[in-house]
Amino acid sequence: MKRKIYWNLCLVALLTMVVSALITALLLCQDLQTQMRHSVMTEVRYLESAMEVSGEDYLAHLKSRGDGNSENRITWVAQDGTVLYDSFADSESLENHKDRPEIAAAFKNGRGQSVRTSRTLAEQTYYYAARLSDGSVIRVASTTKSALATVFHTVPVMIAMGILIVFGVLILVELQTKRIIAPINKMDPDNLQAGEVYDELAPLVRRLEKQKETIRGQMQILREKQEEFSAITENMQEGFLVVNSRGDVMSYNKSATRLLGIPVEQTEDHKANINIISLNRSEKFRQVVDGALKGSHCEQMLDVGNRHYQIIANPVAESEERSGAVVVILDVTEQQSREELRREFTANVSHELKTPLTSISGYAEIMMNGLVQPSDMGRFSGKIYQEAQRLITLVGDIIRLSQLDEEKAQLEKQPVDLHMIASNVIKRLQDVAKKNQITLMLTGKPTVVNGNPQILDEMIYNLCDNAIKYNKPFGEVEVNVSMAKEHPVLTVEDDGIGIPVDDQARIFERFYRVDKSHSRQIGGTGLGLSIVKHGAIYHKAKVELKSALGEGTTVRIVF
Numbered sequence: 067m068k069r070k071i072y073w074n075l076c077l078v079a080l081l082t083m084v085v086s087a088l089i090t091a092l093l094l095c096q097d098l099q100t101q102m103r104h105s106v107m108t109e110v111r112y113l114e115s116a117m118e119v120s121g122e123d124y125l126a127h128l129k130s131r132g133d134g135n136s137e138n139r140i141t142w143v144a145q146d147g148t149v150l151y152d153s154f155a156d157s158e159s160l161e162n163h164k165d166r167p168e169i170a171a172a173f174k175n176g177r178g179q180s181v182r183t184s185r186t187l188a189e190q191t192y193y194y195a196a197r198l199s200d201g202s203v204i205r206v207a208s209t210t211k212s213a214l215a216t217v218f219h220t221v222p223v224m225i226a227m228g229i230l231i232v233f234g235v236l237i238l239v240e241l242q243t244k245r246i247i248a249p250i251n252k253m254d255p256d257n258l259q260a261g262e263v264y265d266e267l268a269p270l271v272r273r274l275e276k277q278k279e280t281i282r283g284q285m286q287i288l289r290e291k292q293e294e295f296s297a298i299t300e301n302m303q304e305g306f307l308v309v310n311s312r313g314d315v316m317s318y319n320k321s322a323t324r325l326l327g328i329p330v331e332q333t334e335d336h337k338a339n340i341n342i343i344s345l346n347r348s349e350k351f352r353q354v355v356d357g358a359l360k361g362s363h364c365e366q367m368l369d370v371g372n373r374h375y376q377i378i379a380n381p382v383a384e385s386e387e388r389s390g391a392v393v394v395i396l397d398v399t400e401q402q403s404r405e406e407l408r409r410e411f412t413a414n415v416s417h418e419l420k421t422p423l424t425s426i427s428g429y430a431e432i433m434m435n436g437l438v439q440p441s442d443m444g445r446f447s448g449k450i451y452q453e454a455q456r457l458i459t460l461v462g463d464i465i466r467l468s469q470l471d472e473e474k475a476q477l478e479k480q481p482v483d484l485h486m487i488a489s490n491v492i493k494r495l496q497d498v499a500k501k502n503q504i505t506l507m508l509t510g511k512p513t514v515v516n517g518n519p520q521i522l523d524e525m526i527y528n529l530c531d532n533a534i535k536y537n538k539p540f541g542e543v544e545v546n547v548s549m550a551k552e553h554p555v556l557t558v559e560d561d562g563i564g565i566p567v568d569d570q571a572r573i574f575e576r577f578y579r580v581d582k583s584h585s586r587q588i589g590g591t592g593l594g595l596s597i598v599k600h601g602a603i604y605h606k607a608k609v610e611l612k613s614a615l616g617e618g619t620t621v622r623i624v625f
Contacts, residue, residue, distance in 0.1 A: 075235045075238070075239055076231070076232055076235050079231045079234075079235055080228055080231060080232075083224065083227055083228060083231060084224065087223075087224050087227075095211075098210060099190075099192070099210065102192055102208050102210055103179075103192055103194070105138075105208065106138060106192055106194045106206045106207070106208045107194050109138055109206045110194050110195070110196050110204065110205075110206045111196070113140065113204050113206065114196045114198065114204055117142075117198055117204055118198065118199060121200075122142075122150075122151075125140075125142060125151045137208065138206050138207065138208045139152070139153055139154045139206070139207040139208075139209075140152070140153040140204070140205070140206055141153070141163070141204075141205040141206075141207070142202060142203070142204055142205075143163045143164075143169055143195075143202060143203045143204075143205065144202050145173070145201040145202060146162075146164065147162040147163050147164025147165070147169065148162060148163075149161075149162075149163055150202065163205075166180075166193070167180040167193075168180040168193040168194065168195040168205060169195055169203055169205065171195070172195035172196060172197045172203045172205070173197060173203060176196065176197045177194075177195070177196055177197075178193075178194075178195045178203075179192070179193060179194045179195070180192075180193045181193070189209055189210065189211060190209070190210065190211075191207050191208070191209040191210075192207065192208050192209075192210075193205060193206075193207045194206055194207075299317075299319040300319050300320055302319055302321055303321055303397070304321055304394055304395060304396050304397075305318070305319065305321045305322035305324075305325040305326065305375075305393075305394065305395030305396075306318065306319045306321065306322055306392075306393075306394055306395075307322050307342065307345075307392070307393040307394075307395075308382075308390060308391075308392055308393075309342045309355065309359070309390050309391050309393065310389065310390040311359060311389055311390055313341050313342045313343060313355065313359065314340065314341055314342070315340040315341070315342055315345070316390070321395070322345075322395060325370070325373075325375060325395050325397060326345050326346050326370070326395065327370070342355050342393070343355070346368070346370070348368060350366045350367070350368050350377070351366070351368055351377060353366065354366045354377045354378075354379045354393070355379055355391060355393060357379065358379035358380055358381050358391035358392075358393070359381065359390070359391050360381075361381045361383075362381065363378075363379070363380050363381075364377075364378075364379045365377065365378050365379075367398075372399075373397060373399045374397075374398050374399045374402050375395050375396060375397055375398065375399075376395075376396040376398045377393065377394075377395055377396075378393070378394045378395075378396065379391050379392070379393045379394075380392050419457065419461075422453040422454070422456050422457040423453075423457065425449065425450075425453040426450050426453045426454060426457075429446050429449050429450045429453075430450060432446065433446055433447075478518070479516050479517050479518055479605075480516070480517075480518075480519070481514050481515075481516055482514065482515055482516070482517050482518075482519050482522060483512050483513070483514055484513045484514070484515050484522065484547050484554055484556060484625075485508075485510055485511060485512045485513055485547040486512065487519060487522050487523050487526060488508055488510075488526050488545050488547055488556065489508055490523070491523060491526045491527045491530055491545075492506055492507075492508050492530065492545060494527070495527070495530050495531065495534065498531075498534055499534050499543065502534055502535075502537065502539075503539045503540050503541075504534050504537050504540075504541050504542070504543055505540075505541070505542045505543070506530065506534065506542075506543045506545075507542070507543070507544050507545070508544075508545045508546075508547075509544060509545070509546045509547075510545075510546045510547035510548045511547065511548070512547075513547045513548065513549060513554045514554070515554045515605070515625045517605045517625070518604070518605075521601045521604060521605070522601070522605075524597055524601065525597065525598045525601040525602070525623070526545070526556065526558070528594035528595065528597055528598050529558040529594075529595075529598060529621055530543060530545060530558060531594060532594055532595065533558055533559075533560035533562065533619070534560075536560075536562050536563050536619075537560050537561070537562035537563070538561070538562055538563065541560060541561050541562050542560065542561055543558065543559070543560045544557075544558075544559045544560075545557070545558050546559070550624065553624050553625055554624075554625040555622060555623070555624050555625070556622070556623045556625075557620065557621070557622045557623075558620070558621045559618065559619070559620040559621075560618050560619055560620075561617065561618035562618055562619065563615070563616065564613050564614050564615040564616050564617050564618055564619055565611075565613040565615070565619055566615055567615075570611055570613060573595055573611070574595045574596055574598065574599040574609070575596060598621075598623075602623055605625060606625075607623050607624060607625045608623070608624045609621065609622070609623055610622040610623075610624065
């Protein structure tokens with residue numbers, strides 16, 4: 067801005083100087099010419115009077131004195147145009163002046179004048195002539211510089227003045243701009259109205275204040291949106307990454323660092339220039355990102371360790387040009403595990419249902435073909451009944467387990483005495499325990515939990531039934547109901563055969579049996595402990611297992 071002011075002022079000053087000098091020179095030249103004309107005319111009248119009195123003797127007198135006018139040229143011309151006298155030259159060497167404009171005018175009108183400019187335009191001469199009584203003409207000429215020459219003579223002075231003006235303007239602009247800018251530099255950005263402000267700047271200050279308020283509001287909206295976006299992305303369980311067209315990571319959340327295992331030193335500085343490929347170098351991951359950057363929606367499954375991830379990438383476009391991509395990482399390990407369990411469950415259900423149905427069909431076919439003796443008819447009917455009951459129990463367990471698994475059990479929770487339910491279960495199982503030479507006992511005290519009596523009954527029944535079935539002759543099964551740190555606890559402990567360490571993590575799975583041959587002999591559907599597990603989940607309880615092979619098993623359910 068200072069340079070612009072400087073050049074503008076210089077231009078104005080120089081133009082003013084040039085115009086002023088030209089006008090002054092022209093006016094001065096005009097004034098000098100006017101004075102010169104008056105002077106010449108006065109001298110002509112003086113000479114005219116003197117010549118009328120003294121005649122040629124006056125001119126001879128001037129010439130003899132040697133003080134002829136050195137500035138003005140005096141010429142005396144006869145009636146025929148012959149030069150009789152010239153103060154600047156020899157009259158005999160001069161040509162006839164009869165045709166000279168001022169001479170001709172004087173012969174004709176008594177007076178005559180003319181102005182002639184030199185060929186170089188540097189000088190101009192003013193001629194004034196008067197006719198004497200004897201018919202001759204006396205002429206006086208005065209030479210001076212022309213207006214153009216006067217202007218040319220002022221050029222050096224104008225150049226010198228221009229240089230002085232340029233330096234003067236430079237100093238003036240420097241001082242003035244500092245004076246103008248000083249209050250502006252002292253203005254507080256947070257309070258533009260404070261301090262000294264020129265009246266001319268007041269509208270600008272008000273406009274800046276208004277714009278500042280608008281910008282502050284927009285920045286607040288942006289901050290709120292950024293905080294909202296950060297809160298959403300940082301609390302997402304899914305990984306979230308934004309990459310530019312070059313594949314550099316612009317933003318990512320904590321879940322992305324956790325799922326992909328991004329090093330801590332990279333996560334500490336979100337501004338670090340990380341390329342998306344450096345986060346995971348698998349071919350599938352690279353293909354998904356490259357496909358999105360090329361404008362396609364891409365999905366791919368990715369295995370990292372023992373986890374399974376679904377990578378979804380979508381292109382991001384701005385003004386019809388692709389500017390990057392958004393990558394979402396979903397942990398589908400549990401989903402795939404459930405799918406695997408579902409497939410395994412379907413296969414197991416098919417197998418478990420097929421076994422009793424095959425037995426029923428076989429016994430019925432034998433009886434239908436008359437291959438059974440009347441004395442064996444009761445035994446065969448009993449076999450069919452047992453397999454049918456087993457099938458009914460299996461279907462009931464599957465239905466119950468499905469309800470618990472899908473959290474669709476249409477049973478309300480209510481305060482229930484856990485000790486009383488355990489007592490009822492033990493009463494129902496006493497005959498089975500005695501038959502297997504097992505001592506079944508209940509200890510503890512009445513303890514109330516908020517739960518569903520039917521599900522709790524099935525849980526305790528399955529635990530006690532397993533403890534009896536997988537016990538040793540003359541073994542013991544103790545059921546204890548107590549409080550531990552304000553939490554109701556149900557404990558079923560036996561001194562039976564125990565569970566191998568390798569199988570302890572899977573015994574709560576559907577249809578899982580440690581010893582399949584032994585399980586076939588003692589019966590059961592293989593769903594008892596799975597019902598216990600899902601019943602505990604339904605009641606938001608925790609199942610704890612402690613077992614040693616050959617020493618026994620303890621199952622604790624903490625509500």
